[in-house]
Amino acid sequence: MSRGACTAVALAVALAPVPAHAYEFWLRAQTIGQAYQLRDYQLVGPDLFLGRRRVTQTLALRITDVGDLAAARRLARLPEHGLRISWQSYIRIDHDFGDYTTGSITLAGPLRRDAIDVIPELADSVAGLDLMYGYLQLDGLADDRLMLQIGRVLADDGWGTTGIDGGSARYQVPEVPLAVGATAGLRVRASSPLGVTSYELDGTSGAGCQEYVEGPTPGTGSWQLIDRNRMITNSSLSSDYEYCPQRDVNQPTVGITLATSHTKHFGAEVGYRRTWSDTVGLIGPVNRLTNPDLGLYPNDYGQAPATGIDEERLYARAHADWRLGELAIEPYGDARYSILHAAFDRADAGVRLRTREHVLEPAVEYYYPTFDGDSIFNAFSIEPTTDVRLGYRYGDKGAWRATADAWLRRYAHEDATTSFAGGGDAGIQRVLGAGWRGGVDALADTGYGGRRIGGTAQAMWRGSEQVWLRGRMIVLAVAEDPTSTVLAGHYVTTSANFSTTWRVADTVALHFIAEGDHDAIHAIQTRAIAVVDLAFLPEP
Amino acid sequence: MKARIILLLLLALCVVVAAQPAQPEDLDWSPVVYPLQRLPLIFSHQKHLARGAECTACHPNALSSQSAVDNLLPTELQCRACHPIDRSDPAKRATPTAACTSCHPNWTAGSVVQQTYLTPPPLKFAHAQHAQTKCETCHPVRGVDLATTKQLPTMASCITCHKDGDEERHCTDCHLAKLGGLMETQFEQGRLVPGRDGLGDQHGPGFTNNHTQEARQAGNTCNACHDRSECIDCHNGVVKPADFHPGNYLALHVVDAKRGKDCSACHREESFCVACHERSGVGTRAASQFNEIDPSKRFHPIGWASPNAGPNLHAQEARRNINTCASCHREEDCLTCHSAQPGSAHASPHPVGWRGSSRCRAMDRGNRRMCLRCHITQDELGCDWSKH
Numbered sequence: 035m036s037r038g039a040c041t042a043v044a045l046a047v048a049l050a051p052v053p054a055h056a057y058e059f060w061l062r063a064q065t066i067g068q069a070y071q072l073r074d075y076q077l078v079g080p081d082l083f084l085g086r087r088r089v090t091q092t093l094a095l096r097i098t099d100v101g102d103l104a105a106a107r108r109l110a111r112l113p114e115h116g117l118r119i120s121w122q123s124y125i126r127i128d129h130d131f132g133d134y135t136t137g138s139i140t141l142a143g144p145l146r147r148d149a150i151d152v153i154p155e156l157a158d159s160v161a162g163l164d165l166m167y168g169y170l171q172l173d174g175l176a177d178d179r180l181m182l183q184i185g186r187v188l189a190d191d192g193w194g195t196t197g198i199d200g201g202s203a204r205y206q207v208p209e210v211p212l213a214v215g216a217t218a219g220l221r222v223r224a225s226s227p228l229g230v231t232s233y234e235l236d237g238t239s240g241a242g243c244q245e246y247v248e249g250p251t252p253g254t255g256s257w258q259l260i261d262r263n264r265m266i267t268n269s270s271l272s273s274d275y276e277y278c279p280q281r282d283v284n285q286p287t288v289g290i291t292l293a294t295s296h297t298k299h300f301g302a303e304v305g306y307r308r309t310w311s312d313t314v315g316l317i318g319p320v321n322r323l324t325n326p327d328l329g330l331y332p333n334d335y336g337q338a339p340a341t342g343i344d345e346e347r348l349y350a351r352a353h354a355d356w357r358l359g360e361l362a363i364e365p366y367g368d369a370r371y372s373i374l375h376a377a378f379d380r381a382d383a384g385v386r387l388r389t390r391e392h393v394l395e396p397a398v399e400y401y402y403p404t405f406d407g408d409s410i411f412n413a414f415s416i417e418p419t420t421d422v423r424l425g426y427r428y429g430d431k432g433a434w435r436a437t438a439d440a441w442l443r444r445y446a447h448e449d450a451t452t453s454f455a456g457g458g459d460a461g462i463q464r465v466l467g468a469g470w471r472g473g474v475d476a477l478a479d480t481g482y483g484g485r486r487i488g489g490t491a492q493a494m495w496r497g498s499e500q501v502w503l504r505g506r507m508i509v510l511a512v513a514e515d516p517t518s519t520v521l522a523g524h525y526v527t528t529s530a531n532f533s534t535t536w537r538v539a540d541t542v543a544l545h546f547i548a549e550g551d552h553d554a555i556h557a558i559q560t561r562a563i564a565v566v567d568l569a570f571l572p573e574p
Numbered sequence: 575m576k577a578r579i580i581l582l583l584l585l586a587l588c589v590v591v592a593a594q595p596a597q598p599e600d601l602d603w604s605p606v607v608y609p610l611q612r613l614p615l616i617f618s619h620q621k622h623l624a625r626g627a628e629c630t631a632c633h634p635n636a637l638s639s640q641s642a643v644d645n646l647l648p649t650e651l652q653c654r655a656c657h658p659i660d661r662s663d664p665a666k667r668a669t670p671t672a673a674c675t676s677c678h679p680n681w682t683a684g685s686v687v688q689q690t691y692l693t694p695p696p697l698k699f700a701h702a703q704h705a706q707t708k709c710e711t712c713h714p715v716r717g718v719d720l721a722t723t724k725q726l727p728t729m730a731s732c733i734t735c736h737k738d739g740d741e742e743r744h745c746t747d748c749h750l751a752k753l754g755g756l757m758e759t760q761f762e763q764g765r766l767v768p769g770r771d772g773l774g775d776q777h778g779p780g781f782t783n784n785h786t787q788e789a790r791q792a793g794n795t796c797n798a799c800h801d802r803s804e805c806i807d808c809h810n811g812v813v814k815p816a817d818f819h820p821g822n823y824l825a826l827h828v829v830d831a832k833r834g835k836d837c838s839a840c841h842r843e844e845s846f847c848v849a850c851h852e853r854s855g856v857g858t859r860a861a862s863q864f865n866e867i868d869p870s871k872r873f874h875p876i877g878w879a880s881p882n883a884g885p886n887l888h889a890q891e892a893r894r895n896i897n898t899c900a901s902c903h904r905e906e907d908c909l910t911c912h913s914a915q916p917g918s919a920h921a922s923p924h925p926v927g928w929r930g931s932s933r934c935r936a937m938d939r940g941n942r943r944m945c946l947r948c949h950i951t952q953d954e955l956g957c958d959w960s961k962h
């Protein structure tokens with residue numbers, strides 16, 4: 035076929051009349067400007083203040099019923115059934131252009147370097163274009179039993195959310211009250227396209243990455259900082275000197291869950307997730323360094339594994355919701371087992387007892403810190419903590435609302451001794467009429483870590499449907515635990531916070547927040563935040 | 575002891591058996607879904623049904639109704655089918671009763687009859703789709719006189735048949751949706767929040783700061799009303815949530831962090847904490863004015879990390895909460911002493927009984943890269959080697 039004919043066919047196809055589809059979409063956009071100060075601690079003379087100037091824009095987007103596939107049922111007022119296609123995403127542009135990230139630091143010498151070169155972790159906040167999630171969702175497949183998500187999907191094991199570039203599926207098993215879920219893809223890292231740092235596993239140093247440089251004989255080498263000085267990039271958004279290739283490799287992740295479905299007054303879920311990564315080999319020519327370099331990890335005898343597991347966990351959770359007359363009894367229990375560490379790292383159990391206006395919740399919680407499989411902290415002696423908590427809530431709809439919490443944390447030491455920390459807080463709020471609402475809170479805690487005592491008073495005024503004002507004053511006396519730092523001291527900190535919301539139009543609002551803090555050690559610091567909210571939903 | 579355990583188990587069993595779903599209570603009818611009703615009437619469903627009246631005789635449009643906003647209340651026309659009402663004779667004596675005051679209490683001649691008023695519920699509902707279901711399945715009016723909100727179905731009763739109704743993707747089958755598919759929750763009569771519907775997601779005081787369990791529940795319905803971006807705005811946001819972190823939390827966080835409060839739901843130590851600590855001059859790099867060698871510039875007390883020069887307190891602190899260490903120190907700081915490499919102090923950071931332990935074997939099997947940071951040579955790897 036000639037080029038002209040091809041063009042004619044292409045034009046005909048492109049210009050052919052096709053039915054137009056109207057998609058429903060929803061947007062939530064915010065523009066946030068922040069200006070505040072952080073202290074730069076000085077041993078000699080007063081502290082310096084580092085300015086942070088941040089501008090952030092967020093955009094949440096939902097497009098439903100792409101292709102109008104559910105329009106007929108919707109018009110017939112029938113429950114949704116059959117294929118429906120939708121899109122959900124959340125994107126964020128964040129730029130910090132204050133001294134905090136763009137300033138420079140004087141080192142010994144005196145040598146001045148960009149702060150981001152000395153502290154590569156600052157790259158997380160200097161500038162970011164983050165896709166927090168974004169996926170195409172297909173509902174109603176396989177007789178409405180199968181749901182698919184493709185794109186940057188979110189996965190949650192109950193103790194945190196992570197992002198996965200891949201897909202997830204959920205299948206409702208016929209005739210059985212069970213649903214099977216599966217997720218697979220590459221875990222979102224800071225180095226992923228439009229990556230998000232906070233989805234990474236914690237524990238391996240974000241900078242200061244080292245490579246093993248072999249000595250004259252195998253095994254006599256040493257770990258040295260991977261110095262990018264040898265391959266200057268001169269970037270203003272990342273460190274010019276340090277380089278961390280193990281943090282750039284892909285992390286394949288798979289997960290599977292089995293959850294109850296359509297079970298009344300009871301729910302449970304068990305899940306498994308595994309993340310692994312290839313071992314980084316040579317990061318340059320063999321003769322790049324003085325001594326033989328057989329890879330980022332020592333591998334003279336092939337002792338470096340081809341891959342390593344970063345996370346492998348099983349988790350289970352269950353809850354129930356029963357009634358005993360007016361009393362609602364809601365017990366729950368959750369546990370997570372790290373196969374990589376051969377240890378339970380998280381567990382909790384409790385029960386929420388609820389009557390009309392009162393909620394009482396005793397609970398116990400166990401915590402054993404674990405880290406990314408690459409982190410040496412995993413092999414350190416770590417002691418778990420166990421918390422006992424008692425919470426109370428009063429008032430759901432009336433003029434009065436009250437909360438009270440007490441907790442006790444037990445540290446179980448390796449030598450079979452124990453130490454404790456504990457405390458409590460209580461607060462009360464009251465609707466005062468004429469748009470006014472006020473409240474006071476008190477807090478006291480002591481034991482390992484330090485001691486704090488103080489309180490908060492706050493008032494809110496909703497002058498009209500367009501204007502809200504809110505003020506808060508906090509006074510706390512702090513006595514830090516002196517065992518670990520020579521800086522620990524006693525001081526009183528005060529803080530005043532004032533915020534206002536001006537509703538410009540139905541869903542458009544401007545928020546302003548100002549905060550001034552003072553304490554005996556660090557004098558005063560200020561914070562100002564302005565938010566343009568294009569999808570404003572007022573608090574009740 | 576055994577008897578006490580058995581007693582406790584029996585007690586727990588009694589609670590579970592007794593705690594079965596009970597009859598609906600006042601709180602089960604949301605005032606937002608079923609708002610204001612004004613029923614200035616005298617009427618008895620009980621008596622009418624006892625005399626054989628059919629529901630559709632008085633509510634003839636119910637079977638064909640397609641919307642929850644349809645007014646299905648009987649008009650005088652339906653009443654006249656049995657009651658010989660005569661407007662020119664308001665006090666008419668008849669059987670069945672025909673006097674105006676028989677149904678309209680306190681009405682006096684010449685006054686305006688008080689109107690019956692039911693605010694349409696903000697729901698999608700088509701009676702026509704439920705024509706095969708007996709009316710009394712959803713409207714238990716047989717034992718009552720005037721039907722009120724209590725004779726309207728609760729959500730718990732709806733999902734006895736509509737079993738998918740407990741899934742967040744099906745919430746908008748009945749509830750109104752706004753653009754984008756999220757549930758509409760803002761109404762003139764109030765804000766629609768989860769109630770005692772058996773889904774275990776009831777919101778209450780302190781819910782903003784304490785919703786872990788609701789969010790963890792298998793099949794939770796959070797995203798029916800809340801876009802996922804709302805979660806991220808707090809848990810992964812750029813603005814400090816003032817309700818959670820009060821003013822000057824920068825000064826206050828020291829105590830929380832040292833105690834081992836888990837901050838990982840929102841923050842990562844290796845980027846968030848380290849970056850700020852380093853930039854604030856309390857890190858471990860050259861930018862800090864602290865110097866552990868110069869006694870006048872110490873950050874930690876004397877003998878902090880030396881068993882020879884002091885109490886070596888850092889070991890105890892690290893065991894209790896290594897996250898605190900990790901918020902300033904990178905791994906190479908630890909490796910200065912805790913490594914099997916030449917030149918290191920060869921101080922073992924491992925717990926007692928590490929060698930040969932199941933934890934050691936699991937980690938060696940799972941990711942030997944971690945081991946290679948300290949143990950280089952072949953004979954040092956694995957969990958069975960011993961230092962000569």
